[in-house]
Structure formats: C-alpha cells, structure tokens
Amino acid sequence: MINYPNDSELLISVDKVSKKFCRNLKRSLLYGIQDICTELTGGNRHGDILRPQEFWALKDVSFQLRRGEALGLVGANGAGKSTLLRIISGLINPDTGTVKVRGKLAPLIALGAGFNPVLTGRENIYANMSILGLSTPEIEKRFDAVVDFAGIADAIDAPVQTYSSGMAARLGFACAVHIEPDVLLIDEVLAVGDINFRVKCYQRLAKLRESGTAFVLVSHNPHVVLNVCENSVYLAKGKLIKSGETEAVIRQYEEDVSLAGTDTALGMMFLPEKPESQSLGIDIVSLCFQDEHGNLLTSPLCGQLAYLSVECKAYKQVDNANLGVSITALSGQNERILYITSASDNEPLKILPGRVEIQMQMPYFCLLPGLYSAKIYIKEGVRSFDIVESFRFMVKAGKITSRSLFYQPRQWQVINHNNSKFKIQTLY
Numbered sequence: 548m549i550n551y552p553n554d555s556e557l558l559i560s561v562d563k564v565s566k567k568f569c570r571n572l573k574r575s576l577l578y579g580i581q582d583i584c585t586e587l588t589g590g591n592r593h594g595d596i597l598r599p600q601e602f603w604a605l606k607d608v609s610f611q612l613r614r615g616e617a618l619g620l621v622g623a624n625g626a627g628k629s630t631l632l633r634i635i636s637g638l639i640n641p642d643t644g645t646v647k648v649r650g651k652l653a654p655l656i657a658l659g660a661g662f663n664p665v666l667t668g669r670e671n672i673y674a675n676m677s678i679l680g681l682s683t684p685e686i687e688k689r690f691d692a693v694v695d696f697a698g699i700a701d702a703i704d705a706p707v708q709t710y711s712s713g714m715a716a717r718l719g720f721a722c723a724v725h726i727e728p729d730v731l732l733i734d735e736v737l738a739v740g741d742i743n744f745r746v747k748c749y750q751r752l753a754k755l756r757e758s759g760t761a762f763v764l765v766s767h768n769p770h771v772v773l774n775v776c777e778n779s780v781y782l783a784k785g786k787l788i789k790s791g792e793t794e795a796v797i798r799q800y801e802e803d804v805s806l807a808g809t810d811t812a813l814g815m816m817f818l819p820e821k822p823e824s825q826s827l828g829i830d831i832v833s834l835c836f837q838d839e840h841g842n843l844l845t846s847p848l849c850g851q852l853a854y855l856s857v858e859c860k861a862y863k864q865v866d867n868a869n870l871g872v873s874i875t876a877l878s879g880q881n882e883r884i885l886y887i888t889s890a891s892d893n894e895p896l897k898i899l900p901g902r903v904e905i906q907m908q909m910p911y912f913c914l915l916p917g918l919y920s921a922k923i924y925i926k927e928g929v930r931s932f933d934i935v936e937s938f939r940f941m942v943k944a945g946k947i948t949s950r951s952l953f954y955q956p957r958q959w960q961v962i963n964h965n966n967s968k969f970k971i972q973t974l975y
C-alpha cells in the first residue's frame with residue numbers, strides 16, 4: 548500500500564508499477580486461468596517473476612501527478628506508454644506496485660473508447676458521460692455544449708459506426724472535457740482531427756488546466772509535449788529512463804533515438820593513412836572536437852566554445868588551401884544546416900609539408916543537442932585534395948538550453964532614456 552502523503556494536491560501516485568505480458572496467446576490464456584485460480588484459493592501469484600515467454604511491458608515505474616500539472620509521456624513504439632495509461636485508468640491491473648487516483652478521471656486512450664458503434668452519437672454521449680460519472684440531469688445541462696464543441700450536430704442521430712475517425716475523436720474529446728475531470732489521460736488522440744479542431748482542443752486543455760485539471764499526455768510529437776507539459780516521463784522497453792523537466796527529458800529521448808543504430812564511434816575519427824603514391828597532396832588523417840586546452844570533446848556542448856580540429860598529412864606546400872565543413876542533422880529531415888568554408892571567411896590556409904592541424908574555433912557552438920554528420924573537404928581553388936563524407940558527432944546540452952532550431956549567442960540591455968544606460972554584461 549502507498550502511504551498517501553498529506554498532499555491534497557496529489558491526484559495520481561504511481562508506485563513501482565510493473566506489468567508483464569505474454570506474446571503466446573495459448574500460454575497467455577493458460578497463465579490467466581492459473582492466476583485467477585491462485586487468487587481464488589488465496590495463493591501467491593508471484594507477480595514479480597516472469598514465466599516462460601513473458602516479458603515486462605512495464606517495470607518498476609513510479610511518478611506522481613498534482614492538480615493542474617501536465618505530464619508528458621514519451622517513448623518509442625512499444626515502450627509501455629499505453630499500458631501505463633490503461634493501468635492508471637483501471638482497465639487493467641498491474642502485476643506489482645500500486646496506483647492511487649484521486650478525483651474524477653477521464654481516459655481518452657483510444658479512438659471512440661467507450662462508444663458503442665451501433666448507438667447514435669446522442670445515445671453515446673449519455674452512455675459515455677454517465678460512465679465517466681455524471682448524472683442524467685448533469686448530462687442534459689452539458690449536452691448542447693458537447694455537440695457544439697464536437698461540431699457534429701448534423702450527425703448526432705446517426706450511429707457512431709458511420710462516423711469518420713476524426714468525428715469519433717471529436718466526440719470523445721468533447722465528452723471527456725465537458726465532465727470537467729480532475730485528471731485527463733490523453734493517448735495520441737489529439738493527433739487525429741484537423742488543425743482547427745486540434746487548436747480548439749489545446750485551448751480547451753489550457754482552460755481546464757487553469758481550473759485545476761491535471762493531464763497525462765502521450766504523444767510522439769516532441770513539440771506538442773514541449774508546448775503542453777512542463778514535466779515528462781521517458782519510458783524505454785517498460786523502464787523509466789528519465790523523468791523531470793520536459794526539455795531535458797525530450798532531449799535525452801531524442802539523443803537516444805538518434806543514436807539507435809549508430810555503430811561508429813562518435814566524436815573522433817581516424818582515417819587510414821594513404822601511401823604517398825595515392826595521395827593528392829594533402830590527406831586528412833583525423834577529425835575531432837577539442838576544448839580551449841586541446842582536450843578531446845567527444846560531444847561538443849551547445850552554446851559553448853569548441854574547436855574543430857582537422858589533422859592532415861601534407862606532401863607539399865599549399866599557400867591557399869580551403870577547408871569546407873558541411874553539417875547535416877541526422878535526427879529530423881537530414882537537411883544541411885551549416886556550411887562553412889575558410890575561403891568564404893577570407894582565411895587562406897597556408898600548409899607546409901609534414902603533419903599539420905587546422906583548427907576552426909567556434910566560440911559559441913550553435914547546434915542544438917542531437918546527432919550530426921559533417922562532410923569535410925580540403926582543396927585549393929577547384930583542385931580537391933581530400934574529402935571525408937561522414938564525420939558523425941553528438942551535440943549535448945550545455946548550461947544554456949533553447950527550443951529554437953539553433954543557438955544564438957546574445958547580450959541584453961535596457962535603455963531607459965531618462966536615466967543613464969544600464970547594460971547587462973552577461974553573454975548567454
């Protein structure tokens with residue numbers, strides 16, 4: 548049992564919740580029957596032990612939700628998000644751990660959840676809202692507002708099975724928000740429906756929050772979670788990987804997603820040395836990022852100083868070498884986001900025969916946390932010496948975080964024209 552804290556604002560308390568499933572249907576049925584028999588005879592179900600072909604869909608997950616809070620739930624497909632919402636809403640029981648919910652809870656966890664397809668929209672509003680805890684006179688009072696919000700007045704007396712998925716989603720959302728719940732569980736359903744309806748939903752959610760409703764919101768769209776939720780929980784394979792402030796949670800989630808499938812070492816690259824007979828004059832032999840003391844930076848930090856170091860082996864003198872760096876974001880649309888050449892900076896690079904290190908100093912590393920690939924070349928005029936197609940590196944969050952597409956160094960000042968100038972010296 549949870550020792551319920553003396554916190555009247557606490558609406559949901561999830562404590563060390565685990566849930567196991569079995570992929571084999573026959574075994575799953577067998578285990579179900581075994582569990583029922585064990586429970587009926589008062590035996591121990593051993594919910595904490597996996598039987599053959601079972602796996603943990605959730606393992607030891609804990610978090611709390613307070614009045615007026617919006618909590619994002621993020622994670623890849625199969626991470627356990629829907630399972631967690633189903634447990635909180637009471638649709639399924641956890642194998643171990645406890646969930647405590649205080650107040651009226653409205654689950655919006657599947658399209659048309661709670662709707663009977665053969666009943667009309669009108670009948671479903673009554674059925675659905677009474678399941679969610681409203682009396683008939685209360686439903687009558689809100690009926691017109693629900694139909695108006697859902698925008699389905701024309702179809703209100705048609706069976707719900709004739710509705711499009713967007714119409715069913717509208718009706719589900721309208722019912723849920725009009726019971727004015729203490730807690731609303733939202734599982735991706737806002738992804739359905741057109742843009743106007745989504746905007747209307749988010750406005751309504753903001754209003755509900757002001758009046759104290761708390762949400763748990765599952766979304767695969769990080770921008771939605773960033774905009775709606777101040778705190779988030781990140782699940783992977785049923786385990787809670789990180790919880791806390793949404794920006795930090797989403798950042799770790801995106802870093803993990805972009806790193807998945809990356810097998811090459813990041814942040815440093817050594818190229819095999821070519822025999823002189825195959826060299827075109829200058830060969831790139833290694834690439835890395837460094838700090839101001841020359842130490843290796845396996846992951847440059849957003850907003851902080853970093854040097855790109857390009858080590859070369861030169862077989863001849865070149866007076867006017869041009870180093871080009873083209874950086875592509877690997878998470879996202881794979882578009883080129885930065886293109887720098889020493890030639891366009893009017894910096895002719897003089898290279899003497901032997902080992903040489905070319906450094907490009909970036910006082911404020913402008914890329915946001917994520918995974919990137921840099922294409923790096925060295926040439927003189929149109930004559931190319933060497934090219935590296937993909938130097939992969941990870942940018943991590945520095946002290947400064949941002950929701951923008953790139954980092955902008957900045958300085959602030961306030962000019963009060965009747966007084967002397969007050970300047971804030973700090974650079975961010």
Ligand SMILES: Nc1ncnc2c1ncn2[C@@H]1O[C@H](COP(=O)(O)OP(=O)(O)OP(=O)(O)O)[C@@H](O)[C@H]1O
Nearest residue numbers: 568569570604622623624625626627628629630631
């Ligand atoms: N009734 C069930 N029987 C067996 N396995 C199940 C059952 N329900 C869910 N699972 C499995 O549990 C794991 C977690 O599923 P869940 O639906 O909670 O993930 P999710 O994070 O919501 O994924 P998505 O983002 O794709 O909706 C998945 O591997 C899923 O296949």
